[in-house]
Amino acid sequence: MSERGDALKGVCCFHSETGTEGGYWAFQDSRFITKNVPRSYCRKCGKYLEPQKYENLKITKVLPLNQEVMDGKEPPECPEEQHEREVGDSWSYKGLHILENGDRLTIYSPENPTEIVWQGIISLRQYPLFTEDASGYWIHADQEGIARETWAAYFFKEYPAKLIPIRKS
Secondary structure, X not given: OOOOOOOEEEEEEEEOOOOOOOEEEEEXXXXXXXXXXXXXXXXXXOEEOOOOOXXXXXXXXXXXXXXXHHOOOOOOXXXXXXXXXXXXXXXXXXXXXXXXXXXXXXXXXXXXXXXXXXXEEOOEEEOOOOOOEEOOEEEOEEEOXXXXXXHHHXXXXXXXXXXXXXXXX
């Protein structure tokens, strides 16, 4: 996809999913971000609005993982004609780059996309599983030479960035 030296434009992100046992500092290539995609559920009540695709699995609601839901206080279901679809960006795994040592990353201010807030070569200090966290999320590594919470904010808040990967994709 890219020759060494070609900068990819995108955003910093924190990648975590079932099986990763924590999260990775990552980059999402903007070529693989689709803007303004309607979600398959109602943003107010969480009702799943798409036809079911699976015989043995029936999805009925998509709810945020917040304290109210954890306390058993789900939002009431909307009348059929009053559902509202959430609209947001859709990211493809094809654009996901887990940062690795030797990658060159430039991070820009979200308020001023020409202002560089960090630039350098990725040099990650690795940790054993479930030993370190950033803002309550398990992490696998820290970037050398920068405070953890500063670094984490770039990724949790999805700062714009350019990446020159150490390897071809």
